[in-house]
Amino acid sequence: MKIKKLLLMLVFLMLGMLISFGHVQAAGDNYLQKVKQKGTLVVGTSADYPPYEFTVKKSGKTNYVGLDVDVAKKFAKNLGVKLEIKNMDFDSLLVALETHKVDMVIAGMNPTPERRKSVNFSQLYYRGNQYMLINKKDAAKYKNIHSFKGQTIGAQTGSLQYQLVKEQMKGNSIKGLAKLNDLVIALQSGKVNAVAMEEATAKAFAENNRSLKVINPHFDVTSSQTGSAIAFPKGADSMVTAANKTIKQIKQQNLINKKYIPQAGKYMTSNTKKSTMLNYWTYFAKGIEYTLLITAVSVFFGFLLGTLFALMRLSHVKIFHLIAVWYIEFVRGTPLMVQVMFVYFGIGTIIQSLPALVAGIIAVSLNSGAYVAEIIRSGIQSIPVGQTEAARSLGMSQREAYRYVVIPQALKNIWPALGNEFITLIKESSIVSIIGVGDLMYQMQLVQAATYKGVLPIFIAMVLYFIMTFGLSNVLGHFERKMKHA
Known part of the structure; x- marks a missing residue:
């Protein structure tokens, strides 16, 4: 119960700091x-x-x-x-x-x-009107908002179109996504029956894709909203x-x-x-570069943090043990996406010069550190106590026993689990694209926006992720086999 109360106090303290900082920034207009x-x-x-x-x-x-x-x-x-x-x-x-x-x-x-x-x-x-994008084959069925009754309508989350569909098409299901490209893919694959968007944008998509058509559904829009x-x-x-x-x-x-x-x-x-994918190979190459950079740096710092917090959690010093428990449980209990946004938008409020790439690396490293800590802790605890006692009886200090006896044996036991964590980092690093870091997922979205092609860039990104993870898996497997024969 004490730990839960302390965690809640910590969360409220951070929120209070951010809110108060925001009020300070608002004072005075020197923008x-x-x-x-x-x-x-x-x-x-x-x-x-x-x-x-x-x-x-x-x-x-x-x-x-x-x-x-x-x-x-x-x-x-x-x-x-x-x-x-x-x-x-x-x-x-x-x-x-x-x-x-x-x-x-x-x-x-x-x-x-x-x-x-x-x-x-x-x-x-x-000023533009609010239109809908539909599949051309459905042109005879859909004329206005009333003809869509019972259908699923797509709209960009946080947009006016999302609000209009929600308020004026109550007999319909609404599917909100952050990217219009994803909504157009959903339309073409039959996941939604129409996508609400601004007139000029709807016409842009239709002009560049012969299977799509634009209609005016006659939303009731006030002049203040348009x-x-x-x-x-x-x-x-x-x-x-x-x-x-x-x-x-x-x-x-x-x-x-x-x-x-x-x-x-x-x-x-x-x-x-x-719009051929070959013309955009530099986008994918840059995405791979950023993805591997984020993964490599996050693996390094995640391993250091994981080792530190694993030893702190195993420590008999109560304050070290509690800090490690708070960190591990808090990080594992919150989504990585939220952590990325908090580091960039939250901590970034105080450190305004914090680049998106650095914020992404910090968040991914902190997240990985919590999972690595538990992997290392379980590895250390899997070593029989007699090993430590034997090392101490030979005159080794506690630190030397851990360094020369316990850790090397634990590393052999936990290597497969560590390998899985490192491979997972390659895939999880894609989340940093939400704050504008140019990783592979971000570059894929740029290609989608530039070419009006939704599925092909996704397939290419999927293959590239597989190549990276499969390659790393083989490298880790090589070291695992060497350890077994050591």
Whole structure:
């Protein structure tokens, strides 16, 4: 009971620190001044939403393009600063904004009353209708929201479309996913009957996939709900004012219709022509590089942490034992995804310069350390007590007995379990893609967004993960066989 109470106190203390820190940040509006001083405007987006934001390949590198990106570039130019784009899941964007990981969010976002409670919005820079994407073979069946009765409708989680489907199509099931590409795959595979999305985006997908069709389901949408605006932290009035000046210029010059949308259309056409997977091999190669880097570093630190906490849990010093138990039980009792988000958005609130890659490595290392600790502890306890007693009788200290007698024997026993943990890390590292780390899963999603192909990039990523895990499994098996003959 004492341990449970201490754990609860620790959780509430951390939450209290984050909440109080957030209030301190909100005091005083020096947001615009800070952006100009650092010389960089950090923009959060979800680059799977053509023609608003998506990716293209230029000289083997990933470039973010689209209507929203052009608006962000115009804003950054007016401020006299450089533009830095952070790509992450749509439903993580406002969290990143509130925890000051980004200076603003531009992602075809509707300024709904619910969102206005948490963040500030600029004026609307573009207004579009709410449409639905369906399979062309179902065109005769579906005409409006009433003809979908009893069907399953897909929508991006956290979006206006999700809210509209939930409120106005109550006789339907709703399937929410973070990525539009995944929803389009679900549509093509029959998992959903339609996907609700903004007009321009729906038309973009339909124009690049002959099996899909766009319809206007005639949602009842108020003027306050339609249109896209830029989101800023609560209290960042100076940023909102500056953004509104840029939006006014864009509207006066009609840049969106004359320049930004046609330019996005050209990029989309170019992507469609170059949509073979071979053209995107550099994406997958970069993903493998990041995945192996995260795994290697996390294995190293996870093993060190695991060894330390295993010895602490076996220690007769009560405080060391309790700390180890708290750490192991807490980490094993919470999902890795939550831990990754807490390290990046939570601890990252205090250490704002914490890169996503470093945050991902920290979270994966801490998570692995808890499981490795239990593996090592079980290995040590599997060695008969007589081995330690014999070593001590020969004049060895407790430390020497562990180093030269217990640990080498325990390592032989736990090697298969450790190997499984290391292999698992390769696969679990894919979770860091939710905070924008460019691992294999993240790169796969970029390829999906760029090529409008959903299943093939998944298959390629699956094969690449298998090659990595199978290769590591063989290496670990080689060392295991050597240990048996040692």
